[in-house]
Amino acid sequence: MIKPLGLLDKKVLVPRGAGQAKSFSQLVEKYGGISIEIPLIAFRPTEPTDQLQTAINEIDTYDWVVFTSNVTVETFFSFYKKNDAKHFPKIAVIGKKTEEVLQEKGFTAEFVPSAYVTEIFTEEFLPMVPRGSKVLIPKGNLAREYISNSLSSHGVIVDEIVIYETYMPEDSKEKLAKVLTEGEIDILMFTSPSTVNHFVSVVKEHQLEKHIEKCVISCIGPVTEKRLREQGLPVHVSPKEYTVKEMVKSTIEYLEK
Missing domain, CATH: 3.40.50.10090 (Rossmann fold)
Incomplete structure (x- = not known):
């Protein structure tokens, strides 16, 4: 006790x-x-890039969006407006707080790993994304590339986009x-x-x-x-x-x- x-x-x-x-x-x-x-x-959004705007405009072409932190969720939805697309992809998250913030935005995570570690997330998420699947990963400038590299090596198409910087x-x-x-x-x-x-x-x-x-x-x-x-x-x-x-x-x- x-x-x-x-x-x-x-x-x-x-x-x-x-x-x-x-x-x-x-x-x-x-x-x-x-x-x-x-x-x-502390975190601050980057200037919106053409790559980010294209991803938002074509959000319905992705099978999954991966959010690795609550900051990523907050920042992404500061750029994304609900009328930007008719269909939003399935969402995978790492972390309890990330999932809570996502729910506050009116979205539900389709996949949450058994432990909030990048390696475990990747191991458990890979079976969900067959070769040829398209995945969007918004991230901070200091984020690791472990998830994207692992997915890419299994034939998944990955777009990683830096949307905020850490300082x-x-x-x-x-x-x-x-x-x-x-x-x-x-x-x-x-x-x-x-x-x-x-x-x-x-x-x-x-x-x-x-x-x-x-x-x-x-x-x-x-x-x-x-x-x-x-x-x-x-x-x-x-x-x-x-x-x-x-x-x-x-x-x-x-x-x-």
Whole structure:
């Protein structure tokens, strides 16, 4: 059983932007923690390209659209208007939050993998798309090409289109350096490889390595965990279910031990 105040007085880094941080912070505070909101990652739509406009105009020629994140869903539907096509393809998603945001847009996912990992998604999705199928994958500029490469190698026609870019807000760099210098963080929580990269870049720039040695480090997913280890950082918590809720609960369990 998780202690009601398992994070009592612990200062926890919440690496999300204003739009996404609220539920994360509420979860931290529910268990007595103090949330330190510093978005390590932000997203902005790219300028609409001819390739994107063509894909939207010809959306009914695709068999599937694959959404790998809630940001991808939000951004895609900021470009796509329902009257742009008579028929929308079947939709495959990775992630619980991605599916929820999709439902909010009035669409239903036809395929959701048993685990929210790119490799498992690909393995389970391949039987759904026979050779010659046409798949659209909207993505961010830093997204991996694992899904598209795997599908293409099985004879699937894939259009990958970058629709948003990932960056670290400038004011976050200063704020992060300040709280680390002052020892204001007890627990670091990472939700993606990009959040790790941006965090480490600030640590190295300001030579703050010694300031994070006592921090408990938690993360979501094997790719994020791998990136942390590649950067020479320990991983104390990496839950089997890749959600913020499980990361927080698993962190409490780690602290109790």
